[in-house]
Amino acid sequence: MxxxxxxxxxxxxxxxxxxxxxxxxxxxxxxxxxxxxxxxxxxxxxxxxxxxxxxxxxxxxxxxxxxxxxxAPPPRETPPAPTPDSGSDGDDIWMMQMDPDGSTSFEPVPRRAVMAAGAATVIPLGQPAPQADSAALLRTAHSLFAHYRRLGQSTGPQLVLPPLIAQTHSLRASARHAGRHRAALLSLASRYAEYIGWLVQESGDDRGALWWTDRAVELAASGGDPELAAYALVRRGLITLYRGDAAQTVELAQRARQLADSDRVRGLAAQREAQGHALAGGHRDCMRRLEEARTLLATAGATPADSSPPGAPVIGTSTLTDPVSMITGWCLHDLGRPGEAAEVLDRETAELPPDALRSQARYGVRRALAHAAAGEIDHACALVQALTAATDAVASATITTDLRRLAITLRRHPTTAVQNLLPWLASYV
Known part of the structure; x- marks a missing residue:
């Protein structure tokens, strides 16, 4: 039998x-x-x-x-990670709609569909002049990108996305006539597109984030910058991380490490893999990957593969002085070690730039989560109260995920501080 x-x-x-x-x-x-x-x-x-x-x-x-x-059973059925819409064939028209109420929408539309709908409604603005000073454009676009990244740290995605999308299109179009600056313009356009993908994820649209990440890979490849293909897997791993999919996060990060040539991207991939292991409760594997990430990121820039093309911003975060330590605190919380996590996050959040509101809200809420899980309920509430303005300003879907988790923890402890905070939390959960 x-x-x-x-x-x-x-x-x-x-x-x-x-x-x-x-x-x-x-x-x-x-x-x-x-x-x-x-x-x-x-x-x-x-x-x-x-x-x-x-x-x-x-x-x-x-x-x-x-x-x-x-x-432990999953809290609820988690839908599979989204797949991006079909890729661009290079002839799509990027349509951006700006409504009087301030809302903005974007959609790539096949050229044939636009023509069939009636080209009379489209106002052509012409194409970049072939004799445009590509070197000056590259310098200016690089400077603008730094400003846009700072702006994205202090305001919601809806205010930053329209100019970013327009600038990405301009760089892509200008590269056709740029001669020796073509590769640098396309590489910079890919960084714009990758940043757009991150902001689109921040607005709550995972499918749109993947579409823009794929466009970034295409632009980078056209500019002779293959490293973004590996980093795109790290970005996909962030989406699966927030969806609570530990196995997929680890798999994507491992693929990124195998594909990457530069120490920087390998380090960022090791860091993401550590976060996946933390979700799965694997303390030993998590700490091992964090140590590898620290070593790789410390040596980033010392090899030819780490040399970004001219005009290309650095890949990854620009607001954390010690990203591995911050992510260590993040991982310790997911590993069920909230006291250790709180100690690390207390130290690392104190180093955040004062104008980096998005990072302050993101890691500050993580810090509050750790203190709440460690039983320090009123202190956690005080930390969040100090972050309400920053959190409201940046309108982040990923931060909202952690706010929902925080609300669940706080509701088990109906103290006065919790009752005072719950009305604000209710607007997010």
């Missing part, structure tokens, strides 16, 4: 088994994870499903190295 298939243990009974094996009482575990004994008892008896946060905290407290957290 066929043997019955081996059934993996359920979370509740396995939690109880590990707790007793460590000699912990429910009260002891409750103090470690900052959940009530009553709730832990219900989880152990399978009367209540554990939250993702509780599963990670218990996994860390019991030294399960991710094995316990892996048994």
């Amino acid at each position: 066929p043997q019955p298939a081996h059934q993996p243990p359920r979370f509740g009974p396995e939690l109880r088994r590990l707790r007793l094996a460590r000699g912990f009482t429910l009260g002891h575990l409750s103090l470690l994870v900052h959940y009530s004994k009553s709730q832990l008892s219900k989880v152990e008896r399978s009367l209540k499903s554990p939250s993702t946060e509780l599963a990670r905290l218990c996994d860390s407290a019991l030294g399960a190295e991710g094995a316990l957290a892996a048994l």
Whole structure:
């Protein structure tokens, strides 16, 4: 007779088994994870499903190295990661609509569709003159990009995307007549497009973010800059990270490391892989990748592959003085070690530039999450209260993901500070 298939243990009974094996009482575990004994008892008896946060905290407290957290059921069905719309054939017309109420929309439309709809409604502005000073354009566009990145740190995507899209189109068109500056213009256009993809993700459109990332890869390849193809996988890994897909995040980051030639992109890929391992509860693998990331990013620029084409901005963050340490704090929280995470994030957020509102809100909310998970509820509320203006200003969909997680944690502790913060949080969750 066929043997019955081996059934993996359920979370509740396995939690109880590990707790007793460590000699912990429910009260002891409750103090470690900052959940009530009553709730832990219900989880152990399978009367209540554990939250993702509780599963990670218990996994860390019991030294399960991710094995316990892996048994927790997903909080809800997670749809597969989006795939970008079909690629550009090079003849698409980029249509941007600017409404009187200030809203803006963008859509790539096949030229044939525009002509069929009636070209009389389209006002042609002409093409760049062949004799345009490409060197001057490159210098100016490079300077503008630095300004746009700073602007993106202090305002919502909707205000920055229209000029970025227009500038990307101008660079792409100008490259056709740029002679020896063609490669540099296309490489810079690819950086614009990659930044647009990130801002589109910030606005909540993952599919649009992937479309722009693909355009960035095409532009970079046309300009002889293949490294962006590897970095595009790191960017895709950010989308799967926020969707809670640890396995896909790790896979994308590993592919990026294999494809990349430069230490910088390999370092950023190792950093993303560490975040994926943290989601899966793999402390050892996470720390190993973070150490590799630190080594690679420290040596970035020392090899020919790390030399960006003329006019191309640096790939990756421009506001973190020590990105690996900041991401270490991020990972420690996902590993169920909120006290350690809070200590690191306290130190690293103090180094953020005062005008980098988006980074302040992003890592500040992460810092508050860590303090809340460590049981420091009122302190977490005070941290968020100081970030409300910055968070409102940057209108970030990814920061909203963490705000939802924070709200779930805070609602278990109805203190006065929590009650004062919940009305503002309600506008996000």
